[in-house]
Amino acid sequence: MHPFAFTKVSDTREALDAGRRGGRYIAGGTTLVDLMRETVERPETLVDITGLPLREVTVTERGGLRIGALVRMAEAAAHPKVRTLFPVVSEALELSASAQLRNMATLGGNIMQRTRCTYFRDVTADCNKREPESGCAALHGFNRTHAILGTSDHCVATHPSDVAVAFAALEARVSLLGPEGERHLPFADFLLRPGSSPQHEQALRKGELITAVEIPAHPRPLRSGYLKVRDRQSYEFALTSAAVALHIRGGVIREAKVAAGGVGTVPWKLPTVERHLVGERPSESLWAAAAERAADGARPLEHNRFKVELLKRTVERQLRTIGGTK
Ligand code: SF4
Helix, strand or coil: CCCEEEEECHHHHHHHHHHHHHCCCCCCCCHHHHHHCCCCCCCCCEEEEECCCCCCCEECCCEEEEEEECCCCHHHHCHHHHHHHCCCHHHHHHHHEEEEEEEECCCCHHHHHCCCHHHHHCCCCCCCCCCCCCCCCCCCCCCCCCCCCCCCCCCCCCCCCCCCHHHHCCEEEEEEEEEEEEEEEHHHHHHHHCCCCCCCCCCCCCCCCCEEECCCCCCCCEEEEEEEEEECCCCCCEEEEEEEEEEECCCCEEEEEEEEEECCCCEEHHHHHHHHCCCCCCCHHHHHHHHHCCCCCCCCCCCCHHHHHHHHHHHHHHHHHCCCCC
């Protein structure tokens, strides 16, 4: 591990000052400290923000949710409002990491976490994300767990967060505070596809701090849930996953929110699947026909072709689980 300075801040103004000077925010530290040990990350200054007042979960006026950036994963998953209003968020959190990590890691850190591509974590391997312009060892290496959607010739790594898939499906917004004030970014604009510069992963400006994630209100009743398919049943990242939320009234699907994980360089929203569902009546054939569109545009690699079919089946199964057939 490289030497670094450490400072703890007690209010947001202090945090932003430290961030503007190039300090790196740390809360749970469950990703960053690992990466520092492996010398993948070498921050000069760590700014401990755990003392900031960003730990609230509140229901917004219209019935959405605002989850503070420093709420622990386990706290968010167990929160009664999260569980009742958006079970898809609770389930995605509970299927993430291990109990120990969920007790430590924060929501803000979770959506900021970096890829689990093994070449990214091996400082002897070529990796454009870690070392721009050095190449991508995964393109022609062992790429079974890598992305099939949103990839580029520069990077094919998946985004590892589960809850980010639920946030993408629900069209959440990320609240940010920076030297120039507050702003809110749609989740789809917050995480960046790799393009030719995979080292840029979020649309954060220098010194900006994530303060909360806001889930907008959706028509009620809203059934939702998260399905994660992985090589083993716990403490493993998704091969594929599906976050589904459906508003069904009078036997007709009025609103459908669907996103996939484990397959994209960012959480992968599925608008063509959603459009296929809205206005229709739940049925076995509808779920199959909609899920058939889940892998549109996929560009599989040598070892991950199986993800195309697995993704369709994951989405179909979760549509059936959430929507039933009536
Ligand atoms: Fe690096 Fe991305 Fe290639 Fe992995 S897929 S080696 S993270 S550039």
